[in-house]
Amino acid sequence: MMKKQNHLWITAIIASTILTACGGGDSSNETVVEDPDTTLPVTSQLLINEIVADAEDGGNDWIELYALEGPVSLASYTIVDDNTERTPQALPDVTLAQGEFIVIQAIDEEDTPPDSGYYVTFKLGSDDAVTLFKDGVQSDTLDWEEGDAQQGSSYGLYTDGTGTAQTLSPTPGEANQPSTADITYDLIINENAPIRINEIVAKNSESEHDWVELYVTGNYSVNLSDYQIADENNELVTLPDITLAPGEYYRLYATTDVIENTQTIAFKLGSSDQVSLYQDDDLVDQLSWKKGQALIGYSYGRFPDGSDGTFVLTPSPQSTNTKALHGPIVINEVVANDENGGYDWFELYNNSAQQISLASYQVIDGSDDIEPVTLPDVELAPGDYIVIFASDEQLTQHYVPFKLGNNDELSIMLNGEVVDYIDWDSSDVNTGYSYGLSAANSSDNSWHKDFLTPTQGTANELATAFEPNVVKNLYIDISDENWQSILASPLDEEYHQASITFEGVTLDSVAIRTKGGSSLRAVSQSNSDRYSFKIDINEYVDGQKFFGLKKFTLQNSYNDPSYMREVIAYDLMKDLGIAAPDHAYVNVYINNKLFGFYLMVEVIDSEFIENYFDNTNGDLYKPDGTGSDLQWISADIADYTGINQQNNEETTDNGAFINFIAEMDAGSESVIDVDSLLRYMSVSVSLSNLDSYHGTLAHNYYIYEQDGIFTFLPWDLNESFGTFSMGCRSDIRGLYIDEPTSGAMSERPMVANVFSNQDHLNTYHDYLWQLIEGPLADDAFAQRVNTIAALIDEHVANDPSAFYGYSSFIQNLDNSVDKFYGLTSFMTYRVNNMRQQLNGSLPSSGTGQGYCR
Template sequence: MNIKPFIFYSVIASTTLLYGCGGTEQTTDSSTEQSTDSSSTITSTGLVINEIVASPSDTTYDWIELYATEDIADLSVFSLVDDNADREPQALPAVSLSQGEFIVIQAIDETDTPPDNGYYVTFKLGSDDAVTLYEDGTAISVLDWEEGEAAEGFSYGLYTDGTGTAQTLTPTEGAANQTADTSTLVTTLIAEDAPLRINEVLAKDSSGGEDWIELYVTSSSDVYLADYTLSDDNNEQFALPDITLSPGEFYRIYASTDDLGDLPSVAFKLGSSDTVSLYSNNVIIEQLSWNKGQALSGYSYGRYPDGSDATAVLTPTELSSNSQATHGPLVINEIVASAADDGNDWFELYNNSANTINLANYQVIDESDDIDPVTLPDIDLYAGEYITIYATDEDPGTYYVPFKLGKEDELSLILNDEVIDYIDWDESDVATGFSYGLSSNTGFTHAFLTPTPSSENTVATAFTPTAVNTLSITITDENWQDILDNPLDEEYHETAITFNGVTLDSVAIRTKGGSSLSSVANSSSDRYSFKVDINEYVSGQKFFGLKKFTLQNSFNDPSYMREVIAYELMDEMGVPTPEHAYVNFYVNGELFGLYLMVEAVDGEFVEKHFTNSNGDLYKPDGTGSDLLWLGDDIQSYTDINLQTNEDTTDNGAFINFVESLDKGETSAIEVDTLLRYMSVSTSLSNLDSYHGPLAHNYYIYDDDGVFSILPWDFNESFGTFNMDCNNVDVRELYIDEPVSGALSERPLIANVFAEQSNLDTYHSYLTQLINGSLSSDTFNARVNEIADLIREHVQNDPTSFYGSTYFEQNLTSTTGQFYGLTSFMQYRVANMVAQIDGTLPSAGDGSGFCAR
């Protein structure tokens, strides 16, 4: 093979990309697949994708092996890409390959250090992924695998080389493929209805005893324990005892490498940061993971309440119901590692107890600096009192320790040689002028803060509803022009962002949207909505606690405030709602437009609003988004767009959910949240939603098998969206049948509204809105208040769709196809009052409002 080793830098090939159709927003990194089946598709001879490793056990990189079925003079006419629709194919090196020879391409992250030799592409391979090979822009080979087919220690590819069937293999990098003994293949598929759960772990016994793992039977029938095995994150499985447990029973397994005689045990210890997995026939059906600081001496970690998805730091309660722990008595409350004006670093301690604490009994250590623990000052800290201690190598004339805090660092609090509290942080957590610490003095959750030495912590937010802030990006001209020239690609490009004195490099930005994106792309405007991903290139990086946010362009909204008002009403009604605020968006120093910055509905959002942050989050948009029963195969629901737990969930909660809806049940619905959501969405005649023709622009979240609906994208509320409703006045939308089509085709609403008690509660929420925020005086005042806030910025908006004249008109009056805000609400409130008191019908015959 005529190849000399060299570093293969990613070259963007001039090739045709394969994209999904339908105009929906790409909500996850792998939302568009090249193939729906696990297979290899070969459309021509010459070069094929022969084998991949997506979870290496003996190397540091994923890899893709290509195989030549005939002589190849120049590989540079070929290119590779994974199933990320935002990514373009990357060209292969200009080398030759003889028939029967292999070439291995390493698959690395864009931020990884390139290999010293060999060839690589800048994308990693997922556990459920696909790789496509192009020749001169035409796809000629696809290798597609699903969860479990390319697990750690295995590869996936063709047997035999070049022409065989795609299957799980033994890795043979650069050599002939070999079949695998799949009896040892381990897959991870967390079972929604697992009969046995890992309920609690003790990783550091305060009295020096053994680590232990508590199991809990959640099923309604007996569980034979010997059918299961356990491992820690070293993945070696250990058999469980030959006993049967009853429903609701607890059982303790010690975790120790010592011989414990007849005590039930597994031969591993638990680490300060670890994962315990429960297996059934080599499938991981249940896991419990914790990070350093969650299972310290004196604490355990597990599920609260017992057997649920929700996890918490606990007070150890082996063989009995779990109990949430109180943080303390002494806690690390706040740290500053990049003080404004080059001031000293500091950390703050808080006495979360009813007793006085003498600090001389405690030590602190900055473990990343390889220094000895430092004893704290010999002073008394009274109950509820704070103390600020500086971290500096020069005496500041007050309490201090002789070390500094790094931009990426950790700090431990020690009592009697045991770590009793711990905090660690990344560089983005400690931006200059900000602090990092507990979001509440008594909890265990950390947040991005505004510095408050020796007083209660204050969470710093990017969202200030009473101001119009400035958000700036600095991006190469080439990258920005590519975004504007190819908006439908929705491809991420690297940029830096600056907001409220915080600047982050290596942030990703792309266009976003569905029909609105297509509409703008087909117009003369470049005013797209954008998605900003903070940790696309830098893992763990956050921005004011956010991993993602969007910039909404006010498409189809001359008032700029339809979405703002809708979100305010959702929040007022107690629905978990994205934070939002206006920003002037600057690109390379030039004002691009007045935008609405909106928090993403993602894992961070879930953590903030739900005690249980471990559930499945979906953004349905297409097949399955109406939540009608399509059977128990999750593959039938192709457009439900899972946002969390992508690599582990069995989607069992979702299947149970739609099955219960099909039976007319409401047990899997968070009914009150739905009623509150519908009171707002119905009041605003918002048919660009679940109850409209497209059944989209909403999220659902699984909280231990009960699903909550979450709001998203209200720019076409206030009657703007009238698809399939051209012959009716959407201001008269039925309140009890607020659907565009058949009510039975929206079972989430139909099931809940079928119960009169639910309708009564729903009517009370509508009445609350009618007499409160939607009453004429209150609503008009709010519209004017927002208008006063943004008027000057609308006038200065260089890319506005409608201009300031339309803005002023649309506050009160219909402008083109857009109802005036105050006139719409006056009409709508009168109509709803008449429906509630029975003067007008509140429902039809079940065929939907738009069919009347």
């Protein structure tokens, strides 16, 4: 530890327990203190309550003392750190009442003294101690070790004057608070949280104060004083002693002002911020928002009240939340890199029933040196668009005198307030593409933004990587070193850096790795390098996207001579209204050489959830391994090692999942999105798809939770059409429709619970008939196969790394190739078999032990 110089100057700041500051003092009086007698500790009215040894933002260290009893005169006290060569320094002649604090800054002798207040001339170390003496006799010591008082934290007593010494959140001159760094997230089960942060206003159009609304979600009353609240700075504020009944709302104004007869919390809300609700050391609830989600005139919060789903809202203090319509004027579309080298532009849209005078509005981009620019003097009719060019040249069209950057933002302002906002990254505005609202005139989707095809003055058009009726080229450029590393150790599934080019879009820094389970192992043991791959777009560049995607996969058609099992299966899922990944065929080039003909598939992740679900805040899992059968093991999430959580890792307690398993173990279906499961099962069972949840391995699926209800999502269907028969000696084309499991139905509770309800089983049978008499009927199915075959025929013929070859492709469309059933012959057999099961001429279930047993 650095040696500290002796000095006898001190200053201090006094603050009372009601958080008001006073004091200052004359630092010109030097007091010499004799060496103290440290042999007889005495009981003191004055205690060392808190220290900061590594102040943030270049501030001074400090020591806080607390009057446990009072009044107490500090004139009889001295203080020193653990440097045995240092003489204790005298405290000022100040008297503290009981419960008052004094804060003493700790500086080096060479430092410039603070402008006001009291100070000592020794700094505090990361492993140090401070000792207090009364009349030369040791009366109190606070000792800390390395790591106890890191930057951003303090160390002291909790609670003040009497509690245990521990790491704290710094509160100079105020009541000590536990360290937010030590908060344990979500120890309270989410769906059982008794109170939630329901709505916030960060820019109030009716008054000067922001506000936070709480809502009691449980079935019993809640006393707010049991909770603390904090914004993004994590300074905890205890809530008032008020009891709320179930279903009751309560509004707290977020302001540092004192408002008579009104409860406040001593912080303001930012345009991008977060509010957290704690009970002791448990994070009970959290609500965060980004810039543009809580503009003036809007609120942000939960819909329906108390749910997980969050939306832009119409402010409704202490009443039911309602979604807000985006408008009246919205930034609809931006182009920052015109395909033909033309001017940048942005498009505005009148999403209201009233005419808008644009001259009342101003626009500004993200540059610090540009002042707001008044929009053209144009009357914009309801439902009309206007395109405004952005150029540093003077134009004859409507324009603003600035260009749009690749990483930029636009704000529309009215009377000095931002009324609409959009921002983007460079990958959102690639040359030849635009970025903007997915549906400007839709009250449900008008806040969601997408990667677009430019459409000046007309409705926005999504630009997608997945065009099912076209085969495109995907170029991957990767260093020889990285490529050889992937091929040398494919089972490691380690990411390596590469660049990709697709439809004029080039991204220079993406991640690529092999993917798969048994198929990956099988290929690694063969003479082929034709692996399936996963591409992660933002592994190296935060926020980067590819046609709106964060990730996608390249499927190698392993165990599929037809190249289309997975395509047809996903298409049937979509036909039946199931949320399923988008997909399209691509020729994959590695370093400009054709490597193989692949299927590009959208990954089920946060972007997928945003596209298919209103509530985007639920927990997403990809089960594979222990716990993937969804049978009860215990209430400890650590015992479910194979559930593979995909999001919310830092904030969820997995309580919804544990409740899901517990409810199913009790025979309940209340936690299951029944209709999505019935639709999925009708397709999967029709295709005898046992490489799935209802098969031996209980994998190749996702489940997504919304307010405790779990939706089943399909994944990895390349071994459908009876290809996967592990553990099944029976003819898989005869799979029971009502007992479609490899093993006992009870081992697959998600299916067993739903199928045990006759009404659900009837609905499921209706879906099977819908398939049998529709897309799986002989003529319709054969037409589907032939259409896909015509699309991919020449690309299969030219595939340099094919597993099976062109002749096997042609043969497998109708007839078996080795163990792989022909598509049309399989479907004819299977449809006839299901029809007989539905009519009762063949059994649709067995003894409960599953079809394969």
